[in-house]
Amino acid sequence: MADAAAHLSVDPGQLAELPRGAGVYIFHGAGQLPLYIGKSVDIRARVMSHMRAPDEASMMAQTKRIDVIETAGEIGALLLESRLIKTQNPLFNQRLRRIRSLCSVQLHSTAQGQVPQIVDGQSVHLGATSGLYGLFSSRHAAVGKLKALAQQHSLCLAALGLEKASARGCFGLQIKTCLGTCVGLEDRQTHDQRLLSALVDSQVEVWPFSGPVDLVEEAGNWVQRHRVNNWCYLGTWCSRTGAMQHSANFKSTDFDLDSYKILVKPIMLQTVHLELVAP
Numbered sequence: 636m637a638d639a640a641a642h643l644s645v646d647p648g649q650l651a652e653l654p655r656g657a658g659v660y661i662f663h664g665a666g667q668l669p670l671y672i673g674k675s676v677d678i679r680a681r682v683m684s685h686m687r688a689p690d691e692a693s694m695m696a697q698t699k700r701i702d703v704i705e706t707a708g709e710i711g712a713l714l715l716e717s718r719l720i721k722t723q724n725p726l727f728n729q730r731l732r733r734i735r736s737l738c739s740v741q742l743h744s745t746a747q748g749q750v751p752q753i754v755d756g757q758s759v760h761l762g763a764t765s766g767l768y769g770l771f772s773s774r775h776a777a778v779g780k781l782k783a784l785a786q787q788h789s790l791c792l793a794a795l796g797l798e799k800a801s802a803r804g805c806f807g808l809q810i811k812t813c814l815g816t817c818v819g820l821e822d823r824q825t826h827d828q829r830l831l832s833a834l835v836d837s838q839v840e841v842w843p844f845s846g847p848v849d850l851v852e853e854a855g856n857w858v859q860r861h862r863v864n865n866w867c868y869l870g871t872w873c874s875r876t877g878a879m880q881h882s883a884n885f886k887s888t889d890f891d892l893d894s895y896k897i898l899v900k901p902i903m904l905q906t907v908h909l910e911l912v913a914p
């Protein structure tokens with residue numbers, strides 16, 4: 636503890652007062668931008684572990700003040716952290732690249748068989764369309780994933796439309812990563828079945844409700860209701876203020892990748908308390 640506090644410019648008294656509950660903490664230095672934003676279900680323990688990490692000594696030495704925003708639960712902390720990192724761009728957080736248009740993979744039935752096509756959020760309604768696989772920051776990333784899957788699962792590059800079909804077969808055939816779909820050694824239906832099983836783990840979940848839901852988190856008699864629609868976080872109602880705080884910049888039918896990543900497991904596995912919002 637003495638060691639840990641030694642390379643911190645913040646008042647040790649403040650450390651002892653950090654809450655043991657869930658929320659977001661913000662390290663401030665001398666500059667305008669925060670140094671770092673993080674979240675935890677135990678803010679004090681998490682901040683102390685930052686202080687023990689040797690590779691974070693420089694960041695902690697620059698920290699002069701720690702701000703804390705408590706939340707009623709872990710999901711609220713995750714949603715708030717994600718929003719704050721995006722709007723405040725802290726120096727030590729991994730920089731989040733702005734994604735212009737999310738891409739995904741959709742299978743198209745053709746006379747030959749199933750052919751994957753790259754679609755983007757403008758041509759399909761993400762969250763409302765079934766049969767989409769993977770979420771990518773660019774077409775290039777989506778194609779890269781298909782090529783990687785082809786190699787891992789011995790799929791045919793020509794059948795996937797990643798290479799022009801020729802009589803000699805695809806490049807994968809020469810290096811023996813294709814089972815010969817392109818030259819008739821493997822039946823196309825069998826190939827497409829294997830393609831589907833290669834993709835199934837990255838299936839984009841369709842929003843399972845007809846409208847918005849509130850994800851309810853409680854700590855004692857403190858209640859927060861996080862409103863979500865189509866995998867997009869819309870805002871939080873808090874029993875302490877009696878008011879709804881809206882998350883800026885989102886329309887209620889938008890799809891948001893950060894919210895999706897945070898919410899997809901708890902909502903699909905129903906490990907959280909959800910309430911339908913009356914229309």
Ligand SMILES: [Zn+2]
Nearest residue numbers: 791805813817
């Ligand atoms: Zn092939």
